[in-house]
Amino acid sequence: MTSPHSRTPLIDMIKGVACATIVWHHLAFYGPMSDIAQPLAPDLMAWLYDYGRMAVQVFLVLGGYLAAASLAPQGLARFDSAGQQITRRFVRLVGPYSVALLLAVLVAALVGNWMDHPSVPGAPGLGQLVANALLLQDIVGEEALSAGVWYVAIDFQLFAGSVLLLALVRAMCGEGRVRHAAWLGRALVVVGTAMSLLVFNREPQLDMWALYFFGAYGLGMMACWAVQAPRAGGWMAAIAVLGTAALALDFRARIAVALVTALALAWALRSPRWRQWQGFAPLVRLGQMSYSVFLVHFPVCLLVNAVVSHIWPQAPEWNALGMLAAFALSLVAGQQLYARVERHVPTWTSALRWQAGLVGTGMLVAVTSSLWA
Template sequence: MSQGRLNEIDLMRFVAALAVVFFHYAFRGVAADDMSLMGYPALAPVARYGFLGVQLFFMISGFVILMTAARGSLRAFVVSRVVRLYPAFWACCTITVLVTLAIGGTRFSVTLPQYLANMTMMSEFIGVESIDGVYWSLFVEIRFYAMVALLLVLGRIHQAPAFMVAWLLASLALTLFPVEALRRLLATDSAAYFVAGAACYLMWSNGLSRGRVAMLLASWTLAVFQTARWVPQFEAHYGTTLDMRVLVAIISAFFAAMLLVSLRLTGAFGARRWVALGALTYPLYLLHQNIGFMLFNLAWPANPHVVFWGTLALVLAVSHAVHVLVERRHAARFKAWAEAAWDGGVRLAGRVRAYALAKYPTAP
C-alpha cells in the first residue's frame, strides 16, 4: 500500500504537545517540586490529565518508527533518527541553557559539563542530570530505537510482530514482579503504547488481521492496567485526585484515533495538511517547560492570564523559529554529514577487521 505522508499524524503530534504544555503550565509547575510561582487554576482540573500526551507521542512513534524501519536498511534508519532528533535538540538545549543563565534564579541552574553531556542526548545513560526534565521521554524513545535497530542488525525486522508480543509479555511480567534495572532497560511503562502504534502501522500497511487486532487490544489492556497501578503515586506526589474513568476514556480515545488512521478512516482530518503544526511539535516539547516556568517566576505576580497566554505564544514563536532556521534550513546538509559519517564508520570498521584478520588469522 501507499507509504505517503499521514497528515493526521501531524495534527495528533501537535495535540499531544499542547496537552503536555497545558499540564506543565496550568498544573504541574505549582503542584509539586517548587518549579513555578504561578499556576492557572481555571485550566488545572483538565490540564492535570495532560501528562497522557506523552503516551500519545509514544503511540505515534511506534507507528512511524516501524514504518521507517520497514525498508530494512539500518543505515537509513539511523540517519533518519539522527537527522530528526539532533539539530533541533542542540538548538533547544542551547536556548534553554542561555535562558537559565539569564533568569534561572534559585530554582534553575546549569553547569558547562552538564550542558556538554546533555548535548550528546545520552545524559541519562551516563548519570548526568537533564537540563530540562522533559528530556526523560527522549531516553525512552532511544531505548525503543535501539530495539528496532537490533532487529535490523539481525535482519529480523519482518519478525517485528513477534518481538512486540514478547515485549508486551515481558512488560506485564515486570509490572507484576518488578526488577527495576530490567524495567528501565525495556521501558516497560511505555511498551504498550509503542506496541499499539506498531500494530496500527501493520494494519495500515498490510490490512486487518486477528493477530494485529489482538495485539492492539492487549496493548490497550496493559496500558489501562499499568495506569491504574500508577495513579496512586501520581496523586500522592501532586496532591490531587484523578478520575480513572477519565483516564480510561483518554487512553481509549488515543487507541481509537490511531485505529482510524490505520484503517484510513480519518476523513477530512486526513485529507487536510497539518504540516505546519506538526513542525512545531518537537521544538515546542523541548523548549516549553523550564523556560515557561522561569518566565512565570520572573513575571510573578503580574496578571496570570497575560503571562500564561503570552508565554505560550512566545514558546510557539521560538519553536517555529527553531524549525525554520535550524531544522528546515540545515536538514539536507546535516543528512549528508550523517550519511558520510556512517559510511566513513563502516569503512573504518572494515579496515580494522581486515587488519585484525591479517594479524591474527584464524586457525585452519
C-alpha cells in the same frame, strides 16, 4: 521512504494536540505563574498538573506507528544498513535538541539571579553537559538541562532497538525466507510489547530505559501493521487483548491512554475518509513542528515566568495572561527552530557543531556563575 499512510494530516493534528497539552502541563507544573494564577481555574490547573503528561503516551504510540511504517511496513526490515538508520536518527534528533538546550542554559543563567524558584536549573557541570548532549543524562544520573528532554533519549533508544531487532531477524532468516522473517519480526515486537506492558512498565526504576516504554511504542507498531493488513481484525484484537490484560494486572492510566490511542489510530487510518481528511490547519502545522516546540518551550516559559513574577508577583490575572503569552511565544520560538534547524538536512558536522556549542556555552556559563557567586 515511507508508506502511504505513515504521515497524514490526521497524524500531524494528533501530534499538535499532544504537543499543546505537554506545553500546558509544564506551564502548570513549573511555576511560579501557575501558582499565582491557580485560584482563577483550580480544576483546570489540577488537571493539567496531574494528567497533562499523559499526552506523552500519544507521542509514544505515534512514534511506534511511524517507525514501523518507515522501517518495516510489512514486518520485514526494508533498510540496508542498521547503523546508517540509527546514525541518521541520532543526528536528526540532536541538532535542534542541542540548540534548545543551549537556549535553556543561557536563559537559566539569565534569570537565576532574579527568580529564586526550584524550576530554575543551576549552573551545569561538564559531566552534566556531555551526558545531556549524548542523550545519556538519566542513565548516568545527571540532571536534565531542560524539561522533557528525557523523552528524546527514550525515543532514540526505542527507535534504535527496533532497528536492531528488525535487522537481526532479517539477517537470521536470510534473503530466501522473506515471509518467515516478516512473521518473526512482527511476532517478536508483539512479545516485546507484552513483556513491557506486563512486566517492565510496572517497575519505576526502569524508566530511563526503552524497555519501560516499549509497551506503548509497540502498540503503535502493531497499529501500523493493522492498517497495512488486508483485514485488521487480528491485529486489533491483539492490541485490545494486550492492553486489557496489562490494565487488569495493574491499572495504569498511561497504558489506558496508549491503548485507546493505538486502537483509534488503527481504526481511523483504515478509513479512506479519515486518511484523506485535511484536518484543522493550525493544529496540523503545530504537529509538523511539534518536536521543535516541545524542545524549546521550557526556556521560553522560564523566561516569561521570571519577567511576570518579577513585575506582578501577586496578580493572578496578569500571571494567567503570562501563561498564555508563554504558550504563544513557545509556538513562535518552535516555528523558528523548526524553520532554521530541524527542517534542514542534518549532517554529523552540523550536529557536532551544535553539541560543541552546547558544551562550550554551558562551561562558560558555569565559570561565569562561579565568578559572580
